[in-house]
Amino acid sequence: MGRLAILGALHEEIADLLAAMDPGAAVHRIAMRDFHVGTLWGTPCVIALSRIGKVAAAATASIVIREFGVSRVIFTGLAGGLHADVEVGDVVVAHTLMQHDMDARPLFGQHEIPLLGRVRFEADAGLSKLLQDSAADFVRDRGVADGAPRVQPRVHAGLIATGDVFVSRAEEAQALRERLPDALCVEMEGAAMAQICYEFGIPFAVMRVISDRADHAAKADFTAFLENVARVYTAGILAPLLKS
Numbered sequence: 489m490g491r492l493a494i495l496g497a498l499h500e501e502i503a504d505l506l507a508a509m510d511p512g513a514a515v516h517r518i519a520m521r522d523f524h525v526g527t528l529w530g531t532p533c534v535i536a537l538s539r540i541g542k543v544a545a546a547a548t549a550s551i552v553i554r555e556f557g558v559s560r561v562i563f564t565g566l567a568g569g570l571h572a573d574v575e576v577g578d579v580v581v582a583h584t585l586m587q588h589d590m591d592a593r594p595l596f597g598q599h600e601i602p603l604l605g606r607v608r609f610e611a612d613a614g615l616s617k618l619l620q621d622s623a624a625d626f627v628r629d630r631g632v633a634d635g636a637p638r639v640q641p642r643v644h645a646g647l648i649a650t651g652d653v654f655v656s657r658a659e660e661a662q663a664l665r666e667r668l669p670d671a672l673c674v675e676m677e678g679a680a681m682a683q684i685c686y687e688f689g690i691p692f693a694v695m696r697v698i699s700d701r702a703d704h705a706a707k708a709d710f711t712a713f714l715e716n717v718a719r720v721y722t723a724g725i726l727a728p729l730l731k732s
């Protein structure tokens with residue numbers, strides 16, 4: 489099936505995956521990033537830390553596609569919940585992604601990627617369904633996430649909004665909700681990686697665990713979640729999928 493790329497923006501989001509790689513993985517350093525090439529639960533893969541933001545995600549996606557010939561890319565990490573139904577501890581798998589901070593009006597439509605003629609990028613349906621199913625099993629078995637207000641975390645599939653902004657003011661989050669009523673969550677890399685995969689014709693998927701509600705408490709919630717929960721979710725959801 490070819491090699492799978494797994495990318496995350498922060499070390500904690502991929503730490504358990506790196507630790508679980510089968511012995512003998514090679515590390516290639518390109519453009520100030522380490523690309524770990526080997527097998528993970530038997531699947532050939534390259535795992536890399538993109539760092540935060542759209543430029544970093546786009547650069548890392550380009551490298552895994554061009555240098556390591558990957559056939560699929562998964563981006564994993566945390567996101568701020570936007571939609572009323574999306575709470576801390578829930579998982580969001582992207583159906584589509586868009587760049588909420590792209591605005592070249594009046595030259596192009598709002599959110600349109602100039603000269604590409606697209607606003608939204610569609611994730612690979614098959615890969616996304618596998619992630620959704622595995623996430624559903626994971627949250628069912630795990631029960632209440634640490635610090636999560638709801639008894640049973642949920643798995644959602646839909647629109648993810650990406651921008652070079654950490655949303656930490658309620659007014660900012662509300663403005664996004666009004667502009668993009670179907671957006672489930674907000675993060676800082678997914679749609680940039682999606683644009684690169686689209687341009688190269690490589691299937692991709694994005695999975696996000698909700699760490700905060702993109703409001704005044706976002707910084708504290710995000711930090712606590714990153715330290716305590718992020719790594720458990722990523723490895724717990726990907727392991728059954730890669731082993732099968």
Ligand code: ADE
Nearest residue numbers: 566567568654655675702
């Ligand atoms: N990733 C996790 N929480 C986020 C937020 N509130 N804004 C942007 N990206 C995030």
